[in-house]
Amino acid sequence: MKELEELILEKGKVLDGNILKVDSFLNQQIDISMMKKMGIEFANHFRDKNIDRILTVESSGIAPAVFAAEELNCKCVFARKQKSLTLDDNIFHSTVYSFTKQVMKEIIVSKDYLKENENVLLIDDFLANGQACKGMIALCNQAGANVSGIGIVIEKSFQDGRKLLKEEGYDVFSLAKIKEFKDGKVIFEED
């Protein structure tokens, strides 16, 4: 998605440890106009998959997910990283290893909002090692829901996530694919 790549080049900051800071439009400040366009891109790619529900993880996945859900006219739910007071024991949960934080984190979703045989589209802000997606897939498996696709805003193609998910047969669609960080600059995959 050309416009997203341009925004990343303009606003993104490459930090140590292969971290791309895109707080200015995705991870803290939210560029509504860009989110809306991203939602349309996701919807166009997955429209023929009869998506019943989008599943994302709080917090940065929420804005892209809601606009994709608006376009696909489907349900939308976010998994929580911490158990909230109003979540009872009626939950699916899985653990996600965070390479950047080097801790195992639990993600949780109520059994009421992920159902057997639903076609679920996973949406997340970043794909690196694929751990968050693996966690969401585990939630869907527990529910007996079908993972019908995976929509990613920014993929770090030099890490293992895509390979791992493709090997398991998932349709992974990323709006921007980063080939490498070179001298502090973002280099995208050629289309």
Next chain:
Amino acid sequence: MKELEELILEKGKVLDGNILKVDSFLNQQIDISMMKKMGIEFANHFRDKNIDRILTVESSGIAPAVFAAEELNCKCVFARKQKSLTLDDNIFHSTVYSFTKQVMKEIIVSKDYLKENENVLLIDDFLANGQACKGMIALCNQAGANVSGIGIVIEKSFQDGRKLLKEEGYDVFSLAKIKEFKDGKVIFEED
């Protein structure tokens, strides 16, 4: 907002400790159509305030905030409850006391996304004791931004939040105002 009240009556569950569970459309599953209508309501109320930016707190505030920002055509930012790896020391922070969890929590926003003299609309999912709003007001004060209004999805009018914020002169606009929970039922304020 009549339609929201009806949704609360239909889907909300009153739990012990005056907690209203609205996970089915606000706090975990997101009812996109309702969020969009709520965004329009917020925008209609605050349209003449020349809002530059909406500030909310992750995670449940994000969906109402993005749709209000879309309508008001303004910037949108969410404060984080935990410091993320990509947030450096260039931050405003304040502490929020959570009555339900009985802990002090820090909320954080980058100095890049809250600016002097901006007109800021605060949006949050619930208003009870007003602690989250007080925390967001503190962030705005640190930035030298103007708090131009406070938009709340569900207000528990029997708690101190509204009184506290009104006494300080803020325009508090709530889409649903709960007068009390009576025998496990939600009773709204009369208009």
